[in-house]
Amino acid sequence: MIRLGEPRSLGVPAPEARLHFDTELQEIGGGPRRRLLMVDDEPAFELSFYCGTCPLLFRRLETATQKLSLESVQDRLAGALEDPDDGGVIEAFGALLPEGEYLPLLLEVEPRLVVPGQQGDYFSGEQVATWGIDQFWGLPEYPHTPYYRTFETAVDADAHLYEFVVPMVPPTWNERERVEEYVALMGRGTVPTAVAISTLDVCQPSLGLADDPSTHWGLTHFLLDGHHKLEAAATAGRPVRILSLLALGEGLAGAEDSARLPAVRTQPRSARATNLKQRRRSHLRDNNSAHSGQLHRQQAN
The missing domain is CATH 1.20.5 (Single alpha-helices involved in coiled-coils or other helix-helix interfaces)
Incomplete structure (x- = not known):
């Protein structure tokens, strides 16, 4: 299921926003070094590098310790939103975000929890097939957090979409009682809603270096609200809805790629044969x- 809202301007000036994107500069030379997702003025995640041929990345940093839940909309999110504009949720979370253009996407997913380095890990699986291991460390990229895989499909013969939901804090920090409450609710047919800010990174490897030199579209949802819901859905094998606010212009994707994303996301699920x-x-x-x-x-x- 996917439902679209209209692209819209949301947010407050970056200095007032609890969450914003930033670029860390080198002390000497002044060139960009790291793209960062900031929460409460602390670096929370390192993001894919600007170079265009570097691999997809979301790496949790030591200062990522905050969730961004809002008590004012919890009743609306306890069940399934039927429309992205339902109940003023977008406006409420928009007040946490930096000024910019956002595309609301309402998705229904069945998340699968993945631990880095273990079965199903994108970074030691599909990414290695395309980029190989990191030449300096001699290891795959490491995101420093468990995360959820939710969907993938072909963009075309040479490109594939991979979708991730990334918790701001690890699932081990969740309250067990709340997770169990959501498991019970989902068992009775409830489909709760989580909220995320999302980026689309289109990453293409250098030619001739990989077993599968394909372009990776990484649709990454950083959870603002719904940490217990995602863990419960993964535990119970049940669906959950995600209201995604796709930050247009903050990912490594052109306007044409972002415009194609909703149609690509409606395609049947399919894994890539490398x-x-x-x-x-x-x-x-x-x-x-x-x-x-x-x-x-x-x-x-």
Whole structure:
């Protein structure tokens, strides 16, 4: 399920916003070094680098300790929003954000909790297939946080969309009783709503370096509200809705890519078959074909 609102101007001046995007400058030379998501003037996440060929990244930093829930809209979010504009939720959370253009997306997802380095981890799986391991560390990128995977689909033959929900604080910080309450509510059919600010990063590797040199569209939802709901949905295998406020102009995506995103997001879910997997399948087919031909020749003789 996906429902769209109209792109709109939201937010307050950056110095007044609890959350904003920033660029850390080098002390010498003045060039950009890191893109950052800031919460209460503290760096919360390091984001994908500007270079255009670097891999997708969301890396939790030591000062990421704050959630941004709003008590004033909790009743509206206890169940499923039916429309992005329902109940003044956008305006309420817009007051936490920096001035800018945002595209509201209302999504229904079934999240799957992923621990870095373990099964299903994007950074040690699909990302390594495209970029390889980090040449300095000799390891995959490491996000320093568990996160949720929710959706993926093909953009075209050479590009794939990967969607993530990233908690501001780890699920281990959640209150167990509240998680269990949501598990019980979801078991009775309730579909609660979470709220996130989101970015779209389109990252393309340098040519000739990868097993699967495809472009990765990373749709990353940073949770403002709904940490207990996402964990409960992942635990119970139940759906949850996410009101995403996509920050237009803050990700590594052009206007045309952002405009295509809603249509791409409505496509059927599909995993990407990497070139490495395809080559392995082709190799197996070639071996099987050669073996069959050898048998045929032996039988003919």
